[in-house]
Amino acid sequence: MKHNHNHHHEEPVEDAEIRSWKNKLIWSWVFAVPIAFLMLSERLFGFSLIEAPYSIITILILGFPVVFIFGWDTVKGGIRGLFTFYFNMDSLIALGTVIAYLTGIFYFTEIVQDYSGVAAMIMAFFTTGKYVEAKARGRASQEIKKLLELGAKKAVVIRHGKEIEIPIEEIKLNDVMIIKPGEKIPTDGIVIRGGSAVDESMVTGESLPVEKIKGSNVIGATINQDGILYVKATKIGKDTFLAHIIELVEEAQGTKIPIQKLADKITSIFVPVILTLAVLTFLGWFFYSGDLSRTIGVAVAVLVIACPCALGLATPTALMVGSGMGAQRGILIRKGEAIQTMREIKTVVFDKTGTITKGKPEVTDIKSISSIKEKELLNLAASLEKLSEHPIAKAIVNKADLKSYKKVTAFKVLRGRGVEGKIGKDIILIGNQTLMKERKIDLGSFVRSIEGFEEDGKTTMVITQNKKILGAIAVADSVKEDSKEAIKKLNKQGYRTVMITGDNERTAKAIAKEVGIKEVIANVLPEDKSKKVEELQKSGMVAFIGDGINDAPALKQSNVGIAIGTGTDIAIEAGDIVLAKGSLEGVVQSINLSKATFRKIKQNLFWAFAYNVVAIPLAIGGVLHPVVAEIAMALSSITVVSNANLLRRSKI
Amino acid sequence: MKKLKLIIEGMHCASCASNIERSLKKVSGVKEASVSLMLKKGIVEAEDSVSEDELKKAVAKAGYKVTRIE
Numbered sequence: 180m181k182h183n184h185n186h187h188h189e190e191p192v193e194d195a196e197i198r199s200w201k202n203k204l205i206w207s208w209v210f211a212v213p214i215a216f217l218m219l220s221e222r223l224f225g226f227s228l229i230e231a232p233y234s235i236i237t238i239l240i241l242g243f244p245v246v247f248i249f250g251w252d253t254v255k256g257g258i259r260g261l262f263t264f265y266f267n268m269d270s271l272i273a274l275g276t277v278i279a280y281l282t283g284i285f286y287f288t289e290i291v292q293d294y295s296g297v298a299a300m301i302m303a304f305f306t307t308g309k310y311v312e313a314k315a316r317g318r319a320s321q322e323i324k325k326l327l328e329l330g331a332k333k334a335v336v337i338r339h340g341k342e343i344e345i346p347i348e349e350i351k352l353n354d355v356m357i358i359k360p361g362e363k364i365p366t367d368g369i370v371i372r373g374g375s376a377v378d379e380s381m382v383t384g385e386s387l388p389v390e391k392i393k394g395s396n397v398i399g400a401t402i403n404q405d406g407i408l409y410v411k412a413t414k415i416g417k418d419t420f421l422a423h424i425i426e427l428v429e430e431a432q433g434t435k436i437p438i439q440k441l442a443d444k445i446t447s448i449f450v451p452v453i454l455t456l457a458v459l460t461f462l463g464w465f466f467y468s469g470d471l472s473r474t475i476g477v478a479v480a481v482l483v484i485a486c487p488c489a490l491g492l493a494t495p496t497a498l499m500v501g502s503g504m505g506a507q508r509g510i511l512i513r514k515g516e517a518i519q520t521m522r523e524i525k526t527v528v529f530d531k532t533g534t535i536t537k538g539k540p541e542v543t544d545i546k547s548i549s550s551i552k553e554k555e556l557l558n559l560a561a562s563l564e565k566l567s568e569h570p571i572a573k574a575i576v577n578k579a580d581l582k583s584y585k586k587v588t589a590f591k592v593l594r595g596r597g598v599e600g601k602i603g604k605d606i607i608l609i610g611n612q613t614l615m616k617e618r619k620i621d622l623g624s625f626v627r628s629i630e631g632f633e634e635d636g637k638t639t640m641v642i643t644q645n646k647k648i649l650g651a652i653a654v655a656d657s658v659k660e661d662s663k664e665a666i667k668k669l670n671k672q673g674y675r676t677v678m679i680t681g682d683n684e685r686t687a688k689a690i691a692k693e694v695g696i697k698e699v700i701a702n703v704l705p706e707d708k709s710k711k712v713e714e715l716q717k718s719g720m721v722a723f724i725g726d727g728i729n730d731a732p733a734l735k736q737s738n739v740g741i742a743i744g745t746g747t748d749i750a751i752e753a754g755d756i757v758l759a760k761g762s763l764e765g766v767v768q769s770i771n772l773s774k775a776t777f778r779k780i781k782q783n784l785f786w787a788f789a790y791n792v793v794a795i796p797l798a799i800g801g802v803l804h805p806v807v808a809e810i811a812m813a814l815s816s817i818t819v820v821s822n823a824n825l826l827r828r829s830k831i
Numbered sequence: 832m833k834k835l836k837l838i839i840e841g842m843h844c845a846s847c848a849s850n851i852e853r854s855l856k857k858v859s860g861v862k863e864a865s866v867s868l869m870l871k872k873g874i875v876e877a878e879d880s881v882s883e884d885e886l887k888k889a890v891a892k893a894g895y896k897v898t899r900i901e
Binding site (some may be wrong): 196256260263265266267268270309313316319320323353424429430432433434435442446447450487488490491492495498499 | 836841843844845846847848849850854865866867868869870872873874879892893894
């Protein structure tokens with residue numbers, strides 16, 4: 180449990196990196212600026228500040244700390260890589276600077292031109308570039324970092340009848356926490372006393388405060404707004420909602436997006452290839468020109484211009500910014516691959532209950548035959564449904580609101596159709612029309628009222644006693660406020676929208692019409708949903724949106740599975756993308772975010788490839804001065820990371 | 832099979848991450864290794880027989896340091 184909170188201690192690592200580059204950068208320039216003056220004095224002032232060879236000795240002295248003290252980590256790591264065959268970009272910089280520096284010493288044996296000043300300049304620009312890049316990388320992860328720091332640090336709990344303040348790590352399950360207005364809820368729990376509105380936006384993206392009363396679940400790290408809450412801790416440490424979200428986001432960072440495969444492959448062989456190219460360039464130039472000084476300059480330029488970083492950073496930085504933006508809005512991208520697949524989605528399939536609708540059905544109509552009272556019918560139904568977990572069953576039980584129920588024997592759940600049981604000697608059957616047909620029960624004149632309910636989008640359960648109809652109860656599950664708006668947007672973007680449900684055709688069509696979905700697949704048993712998705716996939720890639728508990732197979736079958744949750748009821752394992760808040764607006768946002776992020780990745784990869792394809796031949800051709808080459812290299816990776824940060828400007 | 836999260840110090844470029852991945856995958860029993868430069872973390876899927884020490888050594892071989900394993 181404890182290490183979960185170490186997230187707080189990790190944050191300074193990033194800062195430490197930035198600080199260390201900053202120190203190196205400042206000190207490098209303290210020495211590099213005088214070197215620059217010495218090197219350029221003849222061109223700047225028309226005379227040399229110090230005449231050779233004293234100028235070279237001065238540069239060697241000034242340059243030594245730049246390369247071998249402030250740049251020591253780079254030089255050491257790079258040279259080490261040459262021996263262990265774990266080359267990285269340090270290997271290129273180390274070779275470039277050390278070779279350049281050595282020319283200053285060899286100058287005195289009068290073989291070569293002196294490049295020692297260049298060595299210091301390269302290292303100074305390298306550290307500068309790294310500093311800017313590290314800062315930009317830090318910016319790219321700012322949303323995620325916010326998430327890591329979101330957790331409360333302290334909690335007030337009741338122990339032995341006394342209120343005491345303890346660090347968050349010491350909370351135990353079933354501890355009762357007291358949360359005053361304005362305070363953070365320390366960990367996930369259930370309200371046992373008090374009531375308040377809670378701001379959950381930081382975790383779920385839900386902008387409106389959520390009312391909490393006795394029995395409500397609350398999420399750790401959300402903020403209590405106006406009342407005092409007494410909350411019993413139900414989840415702590417690694418098991419909390421926030422910890423799960425953080426793990427999800429981190430895991431997504433580790434997943435690879437198909438488009439990045441080529442870039443990764445190139446990155447992994449990049450340095451050895453450049454080393455080889457540098458050697459070939461050296462040999463080639465020396466063979467043709469015979470000018471060793473020039474040859475060294477060109478080879479150093481080749482070493483320092485090449486940059487695997489732009490290629491390697493192109494995808495992860497954009498993914499980082501994208502997933503951070505998502506996390507802020509309650510959209511958790513679990514698999515990076517979904518970002519790429521999303522582009523090719525043609526069909527968006529929605530589950531009805533709990534996805535388009537609120538998933539909390541309520542009894543709206545009760546109709547009974549003349550010999551039985553409506554209330555009696557309801558009580559009878561409730562006695563059976565009490566034993567079922569189905570949302571419709573719960574609606575009936577809630578409506579009846581009984582203190583005691585009739586004794587039911589031989590109870591059976593008829594999956595997707597209804598329930599059956601015995602009260603006394605009577606066989607009671609409650610179910611939909613499919614079930615009635617199956618049992619060959621004549622609905623008589625009830626058919627008309629049932630159809631009437633269904634046309635209003637209500638689900639109707641028929642109640643029979645010993646195969647004789649007693650009546651019907653209609654249940655309606657109201658549509659979520661923004662379902663209609665979200666589906667309208669998807670239709671406008673050209674997606675084929677489909678609703679899938681276990682409900683009958685008429686009820687389903689009524690709901691579909693209400694929200695603007697044209698295609699309905701009704702009467703689907705839960706286990707057949709994934710088959711239907713498979714059929715739809717024949718005409719294009721399918722995104723499936725469902726609750727992740729009943730719909731897990733369909734989510735898996737689809738090309739992009741978007742699992743929708745509300746509050747703590749979140750089925751994390753099921754979807755490629757998980758929506759923390761229940762609103763369908765999140766679906767539109769996930770699609771837009773995925774597309775925008777993928778566009779950014781493509782842009783970045785294009786720039787990174789283009790840079791190397793253009794820059795390396797230029798360096799080999801001897802067109803670029805080594806210092807210019809180094810500046811270009813630094814700019815290339817900074818450009819990529821900064822471009823990724825620009826993703827925040829896109830509207831999603 | 833187990834899944835381990837390594838917190839890694841010293842990475843500063845993209846080839847660093849791929850070097851560590853390469854080194855980790857060479858450890859026998861490691862099925863999957865993915866290292867994120869952005870998070871300075873690596874996720875390793877490995878047989879239960881693989882020890883934390885072996886992983887630490889693999890990272891060290893590539894020139895980096897594991898500060899913690901979760």
